[in-house]
Amino acid sequence: MNHRSFVSLLRKILSTPTAPFHEYAVAAVIRELLAPLPHVTVTADAFGNLIATYRRGKKKPSLAFAAHMDHPGWVRHAGKEEFLGGVPADRLDSHAVEWFGEFGMWELTPFSLKDGLVHSRVCDDLVGCAAIVAMFRELEEKEAEATVYGLFTRAEEVGFIGAIELAKTWPLPDGVCFVSLETSAPRGGAEQGKGPVIRVGDRMSVFHDGVTAELLDAAAGEKIGHQRALLDGGSCEATAMNLWGIPAAGISVLLGNYHNCPPESGIAAEFVSLDDVKNLVKLITATAIRTARRKTGDSSKAQLKTRLEKRVRDHRKYERAAAKHWVK
Numbered sequence: 001m002n003h004r005s006f007v008s009l010l011r012k013i014l015s016t017p018t019a020p021f022h023e024y025a026v027a028a029v030i031r032e033l034l035a036p037l038p039h040v041t042v043t044a045d046a047f048g049n050l051i052a053t054y055r056r057g058k059k060k061p062s063l064a065f066a067a068h069m070d071h072p073g074w075v076r077h078a079g080k081e082e083f084l085g086g087v088p089a090d091r092l093d094s095h096a097v098e099w100f101g102e103f104g105m106w107e108l109t110p111f112s113l114k115d116g117l118v119h120s121r122v123c124d125d126l127v128g129c130a131a132i133v134a135m136f137r138e139l140e141e142k143e144a145e146a147t148v149y150g151l152f153t154r155a156e157e158v159g160f161i162g163a164i165e166l167a168k169t170w171p172l173p174d175g176v177c178f179v180s181l182e183t184s185a186p187r188g189g190a191e192q193g194k195g196p197v198i199r200v201g202d203r204m205s206v207f208h209d210g211v212t213a214e215l216l217d218a219a220a221g222e223k224i225g226h227q228r229a230l231l232d233g234g235s236c237e238a239t240a241m242n243l244w245g246i247p248a249a250g251i252s253v254l255l256g257n258y259h260n261c262p263p264e265s266g267i268a269a270e271f272v273s274l275d276d277v278k279n280l281v282k283l284i285t286a287t288a289i290r291t292a293r294r295k296t297g298d299s300s301k302a303q304l305k306t307r308l309e310k311r312v313r314d315h316r317k318y319e320r321a322a323a324k325h326w327v328k
């Protein structure tokens with residue numbers, strides 16, 4: 001996808017208003033953007049999480065990329081205005097709110113692109129949603145033979161509610177790994193602008209070793225800018241999936257002004273590096289294609305095991321030579 005159509009896709013999704021439990025406008029935009037893609041079908045589970053499937057050919061699925069459609073925001077509930085999501089209480093009355101019927105967002109720029117940075121009232125996690133839509137477009141353009149899922153979840157900001165509903169009635173084949181696409185505050189030496197972060201884990205759990213290796217492999221093989229780190233500033237939906245027994249991994253685009261909170265005080269737009277987001281799309285597209293092509297035993301982990309086994313064999317002569325010193 002060229003720069004211009006990618007930016008317009010980002011603009012369209014990031015400009016859509018959302019709040020926990022009020023993700024319907026985002027869901028409608030995602031459905032509208034996926035509708036023209038001939039190999040993508042979209043359904044919803046009983047809770048309203050969207051399940052998109054790209055299927056071309058007969059390849060077995062192994063990956064589901066997931067992003068949440070909500071963002072911390074205001075809701076009208078039982079005659080009162082309440083804030084849902086993680087923002088310090090002393091900032092809640094410091095900024096004007098724009099209402100969209102039953103929910104409200106901070107009055108901030110919906111979208112602007114300046115000096116390679118995307119500023120928006122909601123990057124977390126509409127950036128992840130946009131990356132999945134862009135991946136589906138890329139797979140169509142490349143006529144890739146693969147089966148890959150995109151999951152768009154609800155109400156993550158109040159405790160992974162959509163993801164837990166999804167995990168409880170897991171609608172995908174056994175063995176499919178849930179790969180959380182998030183935006184996160186920089187931690188563990190990772191820096192904005194140096195590529196998406198392949199996460200070793202989050203604040204609460206560590207992630208699936210094999211799938212993390214696949215992601216790192218694809219990034220190295222296709223020379224896609226990326227970082228590897230433990231982002232333990234927060235937890236993401238992969239932790240919820242782990243708890244419910246679904247294998248899970250995670251990637252994050254580093255976020256400035258996490259949850260609209262600038263370092264000192266007040267409320268401001270979040271921002272991400274456009275290049276980081278483009279590299280995220282490249283990374284998930286390449287991983288989807290490579291895992292679909294790969295035969296069993298061909299994975300980077302299987303190759304590493306073969307190399308280590310050879311090393312054991314190669315050093316046997318030294319072991320034999322030293323054997324006489326070992327008392328049996």
Ligand SMILES: [Zn+2]
Nearest residue numbers: 124125182183
């Ligand atoms: Zn998030």
